[in-house]
Amino acid sequence: MELRHLHAFVAVAEERSFSRAATRLRVAQSAVSRTVQALERELGLPLFERSRHYVELTKTGHATLDSARAALAAAEAVRDAARQPCPAACPQPSTTPR
Amino acid sequence: MELRHLHAFVAVAEERSFSRAATRLRVAQSAVSRTVQALERELGLPLFERSRHYVELTKTGHATLDSARAALAAAEAVRDAARQPCPAACPQPSTTPR
């Protein structure tokens, strides 16, 4: 599983459309389709109910959506945590040149 | 940022060694080195203080480690969430027109 998969999944779920999700993600529709397929294949369960003109979350998809958002948020938190040094006192190893 | 980066980062932090982390992750040492480098480059901050024989977390590394673990756990949670349908009541999208 990769963050890219989750991004695609959430985008499709929110847009209820592969093409709109692709626009939002700035990639081709086919890329979104393949990425979601890969995630479904990895989970072994379908996440979307596809008809030609409608996309809908399956039961599994609903159950997964919140966790996916949480995981993406957690990844963002990593970025933020790196930017902000420890609030109080953190042992700073003096910059030793290699 | 990718989950692979975080896995490598956490492994090195816990093992305090690139080579041991590589063994745990079942990849070559060079792969771990490059992966951590990529993460540091993306964050724009060093995560480890490297001497030839010792690896130590920088201040930034310390601040980041917990978030990284949390993100990995969140990714695992996605997998679990997919397996378990909604605990109570979940709207089953049999035919919910948009």
Next chain:
DNA sequence: CAGTGTTACGGACGTCGTAAAAATC
């Protein structure tokens, strides 16, 4: 000199975008 991390190189795998096809409304 033994052990560790980094860099170079070559190959393999994956992903992308374009384009064509299938199917629904």
Next chain:
DNA sequence: GATTTTTACGACGTCCGTAACACTG
């Protein structure tokens, strides 16, 4: 008939492992 998703294909990029290198203790 228009729109949307999926699949095929070719090209590009990325990542890996091996191996050589640099350096520390």
